[in-house]
Amino acid sequence: MACVECHTEPGLGGWIQSKINGVRQLYEVVAGTFPRPVPPPDHSLLPSSNDTCLRCHDIAPLLAGGGPIRLVLRAEYGLDTESTRQTVALVVRPAGFGGTGATVGVHWHVASHVDFLAADTHSQSIDYVSVTNPDGTSKDFIASRAITQSEDVQADLDRLTASDYSRRMD
Secondary structure, three states, X not given: OOXXXXXXXXXXXXXXXXXXXXXXXXXXXXXXXXXXXXXXXXXXXXXXXXXXXXXXXXXXXXXXXXXXXXXXXXXXXXXXXXXXXXXXXXXXXXXXXXXXXXXXXXXXXXXXXEEEEEOOOOOOOEEEEEEEOOOOOEEEEEOHHHOOOOOOOHHHHHHHHHHOEEEEOO
């Protein structure tokens, strides 16, 4: 499978947009003007997971809690003069959403609706998160830095809703 099948919008419009973006990135690399550190993309410009991930990946096994747990080993090399080799071990749990244990899989958010408010377009500062579970229950989280009056945060929620970028995690 080619990278573009998941990382660009389908059709001619997605192809053109990816080429424009690629030319811009090439120019920035050649000119040495790319930002450091490289910022994440604007979430509003990313393709929907319905157009990318879900075209090939069936979430039914994730919802059922099935799927493998994998151990991934990666070799990393230090920046010291000897370039010392280190092994990084990652336990990847692509399936499962939780249950009664403290450990959940990385795709827990697929079974729930996760909405958030971010102070910037790159979602580097998230002020509010709302998680609605399949059974209709929900939990809301507000960043302590966004609270002006702890006894009643409704005014803060109204302010954030009016000023922040609203996004559904997909």
